[in-house]
Amino acid sequence: MADEHRDANRALWDERAPAHAASPDYAVQRFLDDPDWLSDVVRFDLPRLGDISGLRGVHLQCHIGTDTLSLARLGARMTGLDFSGVSVAIARRIAAGVGMDVDYVESDVFDAAIALGEGGFDLVYTGIGALIWLPDVRRWAQTVARLLRPHGRLFLRDGHPVLWSIDEERTDALVLAYPYFEQAEPVRFDSPGTYVETDVVFTNTESREWNHGLGELITALLEAGLDLTMLVEHDSVPWEALPGRMHCQDGEWRLVENGDRLPLSFTLQAVKRARALS
Known part of the structure; x- marks a missing residue:
């Protein structure tokens, strides 16, 4: 059954990737025209992301790679990984078009440590809208731990699980x-x-999605050998999550009314322990 869910979601993303690349929302032409252009998502992350120059990083569930490319423009040696072959092919074309050396790998996220090797990354980055496609957050956390070297860092910003509810x-x-x-x-x-x-x-219209509570996510990371270093909840998301009830400013959408009642996204950072807890 798990394979059936994954195959349905992959068909959905394979079909949407070309439309996303052609849409002004992903600003592919801006990447081609402006060597300093960064995605709205990564620009939002900058104050918490810090200096990543020289780090070896992997972006899990990278889609068409615009966030991955943005991280590379900040000086990291980036690899992007996604289960959609169409998305990966587009990401490679965009990177080639801007002359950036970014490695993109087609793989299911749970097979990332097999596809990329274990313990070789300083940074694992996961962006907006990734976790809901994963049926098992504990298995995902174990994958992150396998990818990171000791003291390596996970950077995650995603939609808040309350929002997904x-x-x-x-x-x-x-x-x-x-x-x-x-x-x-x-x-x-x-x-x-x-x-x-x-x-x-589109002809592939059905998605299969799973929510994960913040407690479940943090517990999974702790059990996998990572220690939490940041948890910030935000009143914005980079897409119109509640249509007709939000306004956009600088690439972020917020509630027009009662914005103090609902967390819309969160940033979490965690560091891999040098050794397991006794």
Whole structure:
């Protein structure tokens, strides 16, 4: 069954990757025209990310690689990994177009340590909208630990699990409609569109998604041998998560009303221990 869920999600991302690359939301042309251009996501991360020049980094679930490329422009030696072959091919073309040496690898995230080797990375980066595609956050945390060298760092910003629980179709109230905690079976959504501006009509419309509570995520990382060094909750996300109820400024979307009632995203950092706790 797990393979069936993964295959459905991969078909969805394979079909959407070209539309995302063509959309102004991903600003591919800006990357080609401006050697200093960074994605909105990475620019938001900069105050917490710090100096990454010279670090060997891997971006898990990198999609078409614009965030990966942005990290490389900040001086890191980056590898991007994604399970969508179409996404990886587009990421390689973008990197070649801007003359950047970024390695992109097609692999399921749970096989990342097999595909890339163990213990070789100073930085594991995971960006917005990645964790909901994973059925098992503990297995993911173990993968992160296997990739990192001792004292290596995980940097994660993602949608807040409370946000993922909200019914996005309700505009009259903030209503919890979906599980906050990880479930064995995914929530299935049938959506004909995507989160960027496009006229493309898609045929693969069903997604399979899992939420993971903050406690589950932190516990998984601690059990995998990482120590938490940062947890910041934000009142914004880089897409219109609740349509019709948000406004955008500098690439980040916030609630128009009652913005103090709902965490929309979070940044988490953790460092791999030199040795396991006794």
